[in-house]
Amino acid sequence: GAVVSQHPSRVICKSGTSVKIECRSLDFQATTMFWYRQFPKQSLMLMATSNEGSKATYEQGVEKDKFLINHASLTLSTLTVTSAHPEDSSFYICSARDQGGGGSNQPQHFGDGTRLSIL
């Protein structure tokens, strides 16, 4: 089945560091990928929609200069947390929808997530 690979799975770094998270669709093309953030024991919050070849669409309240998204190809989107601080510590999950057909009936395929810890 469709697989989304997210890397790295865990990052621990010092405050002020920038961290890049990669999201790859391994066996399908995805013109759109999604980035979510999950706080402990809470649901997923959509941060932004990543569009191949164009600017990402950010949800209200998400700082686009803080969370840089690049979707340079049909199989890769990256999220860069710039100058990370302890409050950015969270579980970040990407997802992609197989554009092969089915429209909204196609489920999203999720990566395994990245646990980011900023010291």
Next chain:
Amino acid sequence: GNSVTQMEGPVTLSEEAFLTINCTYTATGYPSLFWYVQYPGEGLQLLLKATKADDKGSNKGFEATYRKETTSFHLEKGSVQVSDSAVYFCALSEPGNQFYFGTGTSLTVIP
């Protein structure tokens, strides 16, 4: 607007007990409905889905029926196992791709 309301947890059941996790939704159009499962420390996995009214999604003994008249998509399993312990998310999607998730229900099954 679109939203998903899920039964609050946590839910603790004994092995082989019957499980129901309630989910209701609000949508402006004709959404597809999904249940995702998240095991500890992992990402989300699709458990089952239904794309139109009266459809029943099923997988691994779990079932959910898309009820348009009650705007519900309750998750059920007749006999839970310890390995079913996880967090379950109800979600909807309409054309336009964005998903809306419920807050998740944590299930713990004890032997």
